[in-house]
Amino acid sequence: MTPTPRPIRTIPDAFVHETTEREGAAGAAWLAELPGIVAELLDRWSCVPDGEVTHGAVGLIVPVRQRGDGVEGEAAVLKVSFPHPGNVHEPDAFAVWRGRGAVRLYERDDERFAMLLERASSVTLAESRAGAGAGTANGNRTANGNGSGSGSGNGSGTANDTGTGSRVSDALATVAGRLSRRLAVPAPPGLPRLADQAATWEAELRRDDAELAHSLPRRTVDAALATVHELARTQPDLMLHGDFHARNILRAEREPWLAVDPKGCAGDPAYDGGSLLKARVPALLDAPDLGRAVHRLLDVYAEAAELDRERVRRWSQLHAVQAAFWGRRHGFRLTRARSAHADAGTDPLVRAAEHLAQLLTD
Template sequence: MIPSAFAQATVEREGAAGEAWLAELPGIVDDLLSQWSLERDGNVLHGQVGVVVPVEGDAVVKVSFPHPGNVHEPDAFEAWDGRGAVRLYERDDARYAMLLERAHSSTLAEHTGDVATVAGDLLRQLTIPAPDGLPRMSSRADEWAEELRKDAAELDHPLPSSVVDQALAVIDELCREQPETLVHGDFHARNILRAEREPWLAVDPKGYVGDPAYDAAIFLRTRAYYLHVGDGLATDGLLRHLGAELGRLAEASGVDEERIRRWTQLIAVQSSFWGRRNGFGRARGGSELDQLVQLIDEVAVTWTT
């Protein structure tokens, strides 16, 4: 029942721990179906870190690899209670499992309309006071600043010092003190699905306390890739399009446009350095990675004031 691509990616990423978890996964799913009195209703699907088992009643059982980054997903769903995101029906935290409202497999990344406005409307709904017990993004400020300085010094890159300095200023001015707001943490077009109850609903949150402008910036960073690869936009056209999407995203979400732009600049610098050290899931090396890193560099430089 485990998709082979998911099994391979899990072992490559997690090693022996991933192999051990995969061996237990069919039994975990069977136990959950029995525990919640469910019958399977379709083929097993998967994301990057978990499997999704459709069940009768327009629901799915999601089981994620037991990793600290997946701990607070049900807390976020519980807080939203269906507002802008799929509903949580049941949770089994010990097994990193949830019974969730079913959505379609088509994502906002495939949508040909105004994706920025769709995302902004959804982000407005998701912007609520954070529940107790979630990790604060502000706690990562020192770690982010240290990593930026280390990467800037050690890596061969073309980013001017002014670009790195502004990214560090964003950490000092926006990251160290943030609103007490629930933040999705991985808000991009592939984590926004077509649905029945609402046109679009969010999935796969990380669940942080922080600035909603961070979510908007993550969305724009990822949009740069889709505009370049999916729509085939050259760099100049892509940057103009991304700037226009920034405006529509800010208007629809009610989040300050300049704040989104500054967060996006920081995330672009971080992504530029990350890509040089580690590659990306979509591009591990070669000319594809070089082009993607160069594109992210352009975003970082262009959005530096």
């Protein structure tokens, strides 16, 4: 007998606030429909809620168990995301990987922007000090939706580059690099190609350089533009995560670490290395020598991912310049959350992005 699903009791207040603040009336209307959407999907996919409802930046995460014929089944999560073009190809990426380095996709409803996914723990690579897998996950909460979107300035832990902190950073880069290597499989037709964004990236860099009061030297901006011309316009047809950072890598049981929240796109795998490094920088700011810490992370990641170190450096430099300009124009969400009157000119994350961009300029 198929179980009668219990309705979700509450949607987390933080998710309601963030969604309405970001999406306005459209977000409020979607939130009003969300309990009904979840109930419909639980019924259709024969699931019952099995834990605390959580959320990522754009998706509600409902821990569930699949059941049928009165037998309790596999632990999973129901993820329902706000309908947005950036979320369209997430299930496509999971379908390509089929559990290779990422959580498995069990069911999908593209019209609802919903998926039934393998459940992983809530322990992210950013939070773990277990490094390359020597420890065990602490807790069984689930968080298959930790991504916080582009331009958000995600921190990745608090370890500095001394002693244990350096070893943790090396282990993090090793885990991420090996995972990136596994995800870089041939991409099918129909997925967005990063190469198609090259012209937009160039136009945005030139516009931001001209319009914003920034502190980046001419040679730093020129280096980013050169990367667009020389690397971005022609790229391999390999799967990318697209938002690859340590908070989108979760502890799991089937494999030590699994990726979540992919954008689902194709291009140069070294691009994902730039995403990882950009998000890692806040954790390295207390390092005695930031330049040394950054280049060490590049070395370890590139070796583990079996990528050309110079390509990873150049993509990382482009990411840093884009992040610095984003912070100047829009402000980082983390800084805005701390102060409604934050000044981009004094924002430590903007300054960190600009410093990183210069450190990575050859």
